[in-house]
Amino acid sequence: MKRFEDKVVVVTGAASGIGKEIAHAFAAQGARVAIADLKKDAAEAAAAEIVALGGVAMGLEMDVSDEAAVNAGVDAAHAVYGRIDILVSNAGIQIVHPVHEFPFDQWKKMLAVHLDGAFLTTKACLKYMYAANAGSVVYIGSVHSKEASPLKAAYVTAKHGLLGLARVVAKEGAKHNVRANVVCPGFVRTPLVEKQIPEQAKELGISEAEVVRNVMLRETVDCEFTSMEDVAEAVMYFAGANSNALTGQSLIVSHGWFME
Structure with missing residues (x-):
C-alpha cells in the first residue's frame, strides 16, 4: 500500500514550481490531488500530467485571496473525492521594494495572497477535516519565516505570520485530530x-x-x-505523521542557511 493511498490533498499554487512538485509527489504515493491555481488552464494541464502518469488529479481555478473562490474550489474537490485529508497552502508571489518605497497596494496584495490565502483555504478545509476528525495542514513558509532580507518587508512579514497561524490551528485543531505545521525552504x-x-x-x-x-x-x-524534491519530502513528512507529536512545528530545508 502506498504512503497516502486514497488520501485527498488540496495543493494551492500547484500548476508550477514547488506546488507542482508537491502535487506529483503526493500522487506518486497514491493520493488524489486537487491542484488549485489562479489560472484554470494551467491547473487542468498540471492535473492532466498526473493522470497521464497513472495518478488521480483534478484542476481547480482558485484565487486564494477571494473567499468565494476558495470555498467554491474546496467544495468542488470534496464533491468529487468525498473528503479532504491534507491541505498544502503553497500559493505565493513576490514583490520587492525598500520599505520606504513599498507601494501600499502591493504590500496589501502580498499579504492577501500569502496570509489571507492561507487563512481562507485553511478555514474552508477545516470544516471537512473537523467533520472527519482527522487532517493535516502544511503551510509553505520560508527561511524568511525565521529571519529577514532587504527589500522583502511584505514577504518576510507574511512568512512570519504563517508560523503564528499554524500554531493556532494546531492548538484549536488538536481536539479534532488535525495537525498544522510549516515547511520553511531556503532558496529554490x-x-x-x-x-x-x-x-x-x-x-x-x-x-x-x-x-x-x-x-x-x-x-x-x-x-x-534547495531542491523542490527536498521540499516535497518535508511536506509529506509532516502530512504523514502518525500522531500529534509534531503538530505546531516548523522544519527548515535550506542547506544550513538558517539553523535552530
Missing part, C-alpha cells in the same frame, strides 16, 4: 526565484551572479539551492 530555483534575481540585481546595483552567490546563497553551507 523556481520561476519566482528566477524572476527575483534580475530584480534584486537592479535594486542592489550588482550582477545577477553576485545576487545568487552573495545574497541568496551566501549563508548556505555549500552554496546550493
